[in-house]
Amino acid sequence: MIELHNVSLSYQRDAAALSNINLKIEKGEFVFLTGVSGAGKSTLLKLLYGGLNPSRGQVLIDGQNITRLSSSQIPFVRRKVGVVFQDFKLLPGRTVLENVALTLEVLGWGKRDIGKKVYHILKQMGLEHKINTTPLRLSGGEQQRVALARALVNDPKIVLADEPTGNLDENSKESVLNILKEANIKGSTVVIASHDKRLTENSHRRMIVLDKGRIVEDSNGRK
Amino acid sequence: MAGNKAGKRPKLTREGFGGQVAYFFNRAIANIRQNILINLLTIGTISLAILIFSLLLLLYVNLEKVTDKWSERVQVTAYFEGELPPRELKVLIGRIQSLEGTGKITYISKSEALKRFRERLRGQDALLEEVSADILPASLEIQLKKEFRGDDALSYYTAALRRVPGISEIQYGEDWVQRFNSFMDFMRLLGLFVGGFLVLAVVFIVANTIKITIYSRKDELELLGLVGATRLFIKIPFLIEGILQGAAGAILAIALLFGLYYGFIHNAGSLTNFNPLENGIVFLPLTYMAYVFIGGILLGFLGSLASLKKFINV
Numbered sequence: 073m074i075e076l077h078n079v080s081l082s083y084q085r086d087a088a089a090l091s092n093i094n095l096k097i098e099k100g101e102f103v104f105l106t107g108v109s110g111a112g113k114s115t116l117l118k119l120l121y122g123g124l125n126p127s128r129g130q131v132l133i134d135g136q137n138i139t140r141l142s143s144s145q146i147p148f149v150r151r152k153v154g155v156v157f158q159d160f161k162l163l164p165g166r167t168v169l170e171n172v173a174l175t176l177e178v179l180g181w182g183k184r185d186i187g188k189k190v191y192h193i194l195k196q197m198g199l200e201h202k203i204n205t206t207p208l209r210l211s212g213g214e215q216q217r218v219a220l221a222r223a224l225v226n227d228p229k230i231v232l233a234d235e236p237t238g239n240l241d242e243n244s245k246e247s248v249l250n251i252l253k254e255a256n257i258k259g260s261t262v263v264i265a266s267h268d269k270r271l272t273e274n275s276h277r278r279m280i281v282l283d284k285g286r287i288v289e290d291s292n293g294r295k
Numbered sequence: 296m297a298g299n300k301a302g303k304r305p306k307l308t309r310e311g312f313g314g315q316v317a318y319f320f321n322r323a324i325a326n327i328r329q330n331i332l333i334n335l336l337t338i339g340t341i342s343l344a345i346l347i348f349s350l351l352l353l354l355y356v357n358l359e360k361v362t363d364k365w366s367e368r369v370q371v372t373a374y375f376e377g378e379l380p381p382r383e384l385k386v387l388i389g390r391i392q393s394l395e396g397t398g399k400i401t402y403i404s405k406s407e408a409l410k411r412f413r414e415r416l417r418g419q420d421a422l423l424e425e426v427s428a429d430i431l432p433a434s435l436e437i438q439l440k441k442e443f444r445g446d447d448a449l450s451y452y453t454a455a456l457r458r459v460p461g462i463s464e465i466q467y468g469e470d471w472v473q474r475f476n477s478f479m480d481f482m483r484l485l486g487l488f489v490g491g492f493l494v495l496a497v498v499f500i501v502a503n504t505i506k507i508t509i510y511s512r513k514d515e516l517e518l519l520g521l522v523g524a525t526r527l528f529i530k531i532p533f534l535i536e537g538i539l540q541g542a543a544g545a546i547l548a549i550a551l552l553f554g555l556y557y558g559f560i561h562n563a564g565s566l567t568n569f570n571p572l573e574n575g576i577v578f579l580p581l582t583y584m585a586y587v588f589i590g591g592i593l594l595g596f597l598g599s600l601a602s603l604k605k606f607i608n609v
């Protein structure tokens with residue numbers, strides 16, 4: 073589902089944010105990407121949805137080499153990838169419902185279907201009473217769940233989440249993690265970038281550890 | 296790990312073409328509503344720009360009308376010896392009429408010439424007593440067709456006229472005609488310059504205003520790209536918004552211009568001794584209004600298109 077071959081990326085000369093990454097994530101996997109702050113986790117996620125292009129190497133998503141795609145083909149890759157951004161990127165001028173609906177509007181879905189589907193997923197996340205609220209009036213945990221809903225509403229093949237539990241209390245962390253696990257059970261391949269050791273260590277999931285832009289450990293978690 | 300995806304995904308219909316169009320329009324309207332102030336600013340800028348431009352256009356239309364009238368005075372007078380018998384006169388007129396560029400021909404007999412002369416010198420009767428009809432020659436006053444009133448065409452025409460047998464002399468107030476013609480050339484050039492400069496300034500200002508509106512929504516543009524919107528999908532609502540702004544701006548400008556025009560024709564007469572209506576001052580013809588309207592739409596559309604280029608390279 074996700075393959076990286078000899079991928080390197082430098083924002084500036086002589087300072088590689090990622091060096092020579094080789095990685096394969098199979099369909100249906102649930103993977104933690106960890107490492108200290110600045111290790112390159114966010115950078116790696118950006119490569120997976122075409123937010124950045126590698127300086128060297130190839131990135132394959134669902135069998136497509138996205139480093140070779142033209143910019144007009146990138147949107148169609150992004151439709152397969154639901155991203156939960158670290159800063160949420162919710163539009164403050166639109167309601168919760170409208171924010172989540174964006175993902176489906178882009179696909180050209182009809183209004184009724186969008187309404188049903190969005191309501192359904194927001195209900196699953198316990199946000200059905202906040203449908204007509206704007207994001208700025210929500211708590212951090214609620215905003216995070218709206219961001220999750222927007223990423224998951226079209227049942228994407230891949231889900232990428234960047235620090236989805238950062239700044240959340242224990243209860244919210246738990247519920248966010250459960251939502252992502254559920255998405256995985258429904259068939260999505262999930263990659264979570266997090267520097268939160270407690271979150272990743274007891275999970276018994278595959279864990280890829282980055283340090284200074286290199287993979288230093290890749291364990292399947294079943295010790 | 297089990298990859299059992301998408302099995303229970305509900306069947307969902309895609310929006311048809313009509314639905315898509317409706318979606319884009321609704322999106323544009325919602326955007327305008329959400330950013331009402333900045334939209335009013337854009338519409339205001341567009342309408343101010345169009346107002347200045349159409350004010351110039353109105354001036355031009357009316358000046359052109361006035362100069363059309365003036366240039367009717369560009370005429371050539373052909374003199375001949377003595378008084379011709381009617382038959383010969385007819386032949387002469389026929390010959391002149393066959394010259395390319397000849398408009399209306401008026402025959403001024405000796406007595407007619409004397410009458411005019413007297414009118415001009417009224418109050419100086421002492422001078423007139425010496426003058427009899429014999430001194431003044433008969434003549435033909437020839438008006439020229441519109442396209443023959445320019446300098447070059449005029450000298451070409453007079454050269455041809457001189458070759459017509461029977462004509463002893465021709466006169467055409469060269470000086471006056473030349474000065475008038477070069478004045479008009481200057482005015483047209485000036486109009487072209489000012490108009491051209493104005494168009495550039497307007498496009499620049501409007502594009503920048505729209506750029507500000509779009510800049511204020513760059514997060515939205517970015518996010519749409521990230522959730523997989525195609526460039527066209529992102530652009531269309533903004534382009535529709537631009538078109539609506541342009542149309543609103545143009546309508547507002549024409550309404551304001553009409554207000555100015557109305558105020559002018561109803562007040563100028565009482566404030567000055569210039570009566571606009573008697574002097575044939577008109578409002579923009581319908582076709583020009585249509586041009587202004589289409590121009591406004593284009594302005595909004597192109598302004599949005601140009602500004603979007605800067606932000607969308609997803």
Ligand SMILES: Nc1ncnc2c1ncn2[C@@H]1O[C@H](COP(=O)(O)OP(=O)(O)O)[C@@H](O)[C@H]1O
Pocket residue numbers: 083084089107108109110111112113114115116
């Ligand atoms: N836009 C950027 N421009 C320049 N350097 C960047 C940029 N984004 C990240 N970096 C650098 O790249 C390295 C990896 O950053 P990042 O991927 O954000 O790490 P992480 O998400 O693991 O904390 C860091 O050294 C960071 O300073």
Ligand SMILES: [Mg+2]
Pocket residue numbers: 113114115158234
């Ligand atoms: Mg990060």
